[in-house]
Each structure stands twice: as C-alpha cells, then as structure tokens.
Amino acid sequence: MSQSLLEELIEKLQCLPGVGSKTAQRMAYHLLQRKRQAGKELANVLVDAMENIGQCGQCRNYTEQELCRICANPKRAEDKILCVVETASDLLAVEQSGQYSGLYFVLHGTLSPIDGIGPSEIGLFQLETFLQQNDITEVILALNPSVEGEATSQFIADICRTENVSVSRIAHGIPIGGELEMVDTSTISHALMGRKSY
C-alpha cells in the first residue's frame, strides 16, 4: 500500500537532527491539530532558506545576501581583528558572548585529508587572499581542541606568519561554573599550563 500523506510527513520530519519516529509523529499531530498556519509558514520559510541561503562572499557565514550582516557593517572592521571558527554555530556562540566586535571567518569544517577535505574546501586560500587585501593585525583561532582542529589551527597560523599577521588562540581551561572534579584530565593539564599570576 502506498504511503499516506501523514506517513510521508512523519518520515520527512525525521531529516531534522534528534527527531526519531515517535517525535516526528508527535510533531505531525501537533501541527495538524493546532498549528496548521504556523506549519505552512514554516514550510514557506524552509523552502526559501534551503534555496536562497548561501555563504557570505567574505567570511563564508550563512546569509541570503552577498555579504553577511557582520561583514556589511563597517564598524566590525575597525578593530582589524579576525576570528576563525569551524562552524556558523561557533560564530553565533562567540557573537553571543558579547566580548568580540571584529570580523569572522567560517571554515565549515577542518582539514581532513582522509575525507578529501584540503585547504581549498575550508576556504583557506580565500582567507589568505583576504589577509593580503585587507588591513588585519590579528587573527584569533577559535577552533575546537580536537586533532583536526589543532592541525587546522597550525596550518592557518603558518599562513598568518607568511602574511605578517599576528595570531593567537582562545584559552582552553576550566569552564566557568564547571566543577574541577568533573573536568577531564586533558582540560586540567591545559588549565595548568595556561595558568596566570594572581
């Protein structure tokens, strides 16, 4: 027997991360029962977003414009700093801290030769060109402390040195609100090595 429209909706909802068949079922019934208009609005925005959201020509962040809002804002270039992040959600996390008002560059991944991801796939030549053509004095590396993140940080640091741009990385250590006994050993050793005089 062919699939009913409801079954199809329940199946397609499972393309969302963390949504299995039970959750999808609950979502479908919820929309049908109470939120038909909101469901239609979601569908419209969804198709629009999937078709029209591309990458910012300068920082590779997601945007439906030529340049994202951050790159389009001339104030953001005033500090002459650029923060490199792995994903657009990392950018949002840094942005939401309220501590940073410079530019960004989104890699959308890390170097991973085994998966065929080299410097061009994560935009490193575009980053190099940007550093050559713009007045940036410092690059802050805010990549994850994974093996791939470390290798990618190293690669970008080399580019920065070639372009005579100073390069730093965000501190690793005990998270604020974290309990020392719950923190993994590698974080503790980073925290010890990164200690500051009090």
Next chain:
Amino acid sequence: MSQSLLEELIEKLQCLPGVGSKTAQRMAYHLLQRKRQAGKELANVLVDAMENIGQCGQCRNYTEQELCRICANPKRAEDKILCVVETASDLLAVEQSGQYSGLYFVLHGTLSPIDGIGPSEIGLFQLETFLQQNDITEVILALNPSVEGEATSQFIADICRTENVSVSRIAHGIPIGGELEMVDTSTISHALMGRKSY
C-alpha cells in the same frame, strides 16, 4: 534591523513541539550544512499536509482521502466493534498493539463545557448517527482516565445504551513492566477493583 532569512527559519522551527531556540538553531544549521534537499522535500510535504489533510468522514481520523484507510477497509467492519479514542495518536497506539482489528472513532478532545467543547465539537452526534446506521454490536471506550475522559465516557455510554449497543472500557491497572512501588495509588486502587481470579 529586519530579520535575516536564517533568523526567520530559526523562529518558525519553534512552532514544532519541544523545539526551543537552541534546538531550532541546531536544526537550521544541520539542514543548511548537510540536508538541503531533504529540507526542501520536508517543506513540500509540510505545506501539502497542512492544506490537504482533513478528517475521515466516518471516524474523524486524519486523512487526505474521503475515508481513512481503516474505514475504507471492509474487513475492519466485520468484527462489528468500534473503539472510541481521544486523539489520532491514541488510535495509532491502539493500532500498533496489534490486538484490535475493528473500527475507530476519534473525538479530537473531551467534553469540556468551560472551554466551549460540547458533544457536537467532539463529533458525538456523528457517532450516534453512525451507530444508528451501521451494524455495531460493541463500543470500546479507550479514553484517558482523567476527569474529562470519565465524563465523556459516561456521555458516550449513555448514547450506546439508547442505541442498544453494548459498551465496555479498556482495563486500567498496573502497566506491564511497571513496578508496583512506582505506580500511583489511584492506579493501584483501579487494579485492585479490577482483579481477576487466577
């Protein structure tokens, strides 16, 4: 500043039950990064479902057809039994138990005069007409054991008696796999009252 398309997508995703801003953000980035085609397919099914899924003319279950699959299947009428449930997901739960092969009737709610939900809002006149025009020998009430569920069960039982149809309700008791000490007192008293000789 007006909302970007991405912000709009994140906002609209929050019409889904159990989805807050963080989850919506994760969903949006996941779709943009890896599932653009699936996202578009979801949008198409979603708008189709919101516009075209209505209620089955006979049992009020959700369907895009005139009659749902269960009502359209002549075998389901052979047992001459009808199970009344509160919601379409309750119907699915009973169906998935594999123990029932009769017809259903979905109320989409319970009697609640204070909210303006009377017999006609939950299709009770339609149910009465169905019992008059069709050969049903037993109505099984599978409503939730809430105050509203009890009142609605009582109302439907009265209709059944008027129409000379026998009426039963599903058993309440200790769930299979449930531990006695974890079960609430009201369930235990139902289980005691409903005891069977061993």
